[in-house]
Amino acid sequence: MGKIENLALPEIGSHALGTGKLPVEQYVSQEFFELEKEHIFRKSWLLVGRESDVKVPGDYQNFMVDTLGVSVVIARGKDQKLRAFYNACTHRGARLVNASTGNVRALVCNFHGWSFNLEGDLINVPDAALFADLDQKQEHLKPIHLDVWGGFIFINLAEKPEWTLREYLKPLDDKFDRYLGNKDWSWSFGWRAKFKANWKLIVDAQIEGYHVDMTHRKTIAGAIPGSNTAAYYFPESIGVPCGVAAYRPEDVSRGMQTPMNLLSAKYGATSIYTKPERQFAAEGGEGVLKEDHPLWIFDNYLVFPNIVLFVQKGQILIQRTLPISADECIWEVDFYHTERPTSFGHVFNMEQGVIQIRDVLSEDLYTAEGIHANFKCGAISHVSLNKQEVPLRAYYNRLLSAIEQDQAKEKP
């Protein structure tokens, strides 16, 4: 480790996807948002949960796809299988569950008491004789396609998904599935907020490294120099168009290492902005973690359309952004770690890491609402992108191609 030739960084980006300006209608146009709803959110694999949160038979989770007004129930059946259904009673359409999580023996509708087992079959109808010709077998809950990868639950609202989840996620392969699906991961912390901005602006802020030196000048600038954040794009991929890699500076003294950062670094590895003195344990990262590079910190991947997944040794960060309308979105960030703190030193390290990342995220989120307003009022009609911002081109191209391909399929 540490040999000079190993310090070479990947290309910072590429002009391969062109150099022209991009229009901004896709952020503010109501018609475009309708296309996104129909051809993207209804057709893509959407990350909605973590399998370990729905662990035993009867566990369920209720996930709202606000974009489409679709409420989904994800439940583990007696046969251990996870299934997803529309949260809609087949009698007269009432919601079956209202709590966001729980454990039940059956899904019982509060309106007239129809009940369904966790496989979605209608199993009891009060006073069934009152119905003239009810065929209970036909009243199964409406199923939704579900699959699990990397320990995460994905759903697809299409009648028949165009791709399997594994096809969709390439180049993220089975090695990622194994690493991220490792049972050692546990949820540590996270935040959520609402923004008056198009959902894609929040995604954009995490898929380029050009902003780091300026946006983060009052927190982490220098600790991850913008010049050490290389852009990836994956032209062949269906669901992972691009990503960003982050490397420490060659000169470790760069970045503002406060006495607090240095002290916390003795006890853990939660902060990605300070070189820790001890590392997280992380089994099975071969082919996923770039540990042979002494400066590598993380890779992130845009899981189309709305997830940015940061993969690191012993730490996963997931940013989810879901539109409510063209002009408003829900933002969430969640952290997973392979180790739970067992000593105060580790708690202290975690607290320092949590607060550092919280403040950094507050900077990442600072520009979206202003940009949105500027696009919406017509002050800005086009944007310029450099080669380090090539992921935004890849994202834009995928957005358009996903819509076009799906529209073409619908034509007779």
Next chain:
Amino acid sequence: MSTAANATQSRPEISGLENHLAAWGLPTTEKRLSKRLSSNMEEVRSFYDAMLPRLPEFIEYLNQFPLDAIPKEAHQMAWATLAMCEVDNAINKWNDITLDTGIDILRMIPKKSFPDRGQQ
């Protein structure tokens, strides 16, 4: 594994710090954040300056217990130690109570779990 019974390092002397520990020894990150937001820079700086030289000793002392066996009398010290993380940037990077190049930090609502999206 060490326990309270075989703790080797005795509780650090805190005389002179009592007021700081009482003011900042708050049990949650959210309470410590509110404390920062409702303080002025002089208050934050006097807390930071008083605590910093003592911090390694406090952490080493607290670190010898299993988490659930930290003596009750030391909780305030533990929380005040964590409050130092909350004031680090204000002191060392912003020279200000708040970050003026980020969203209002109170807009970021701490989640309790992955599926936690508040009241829907």
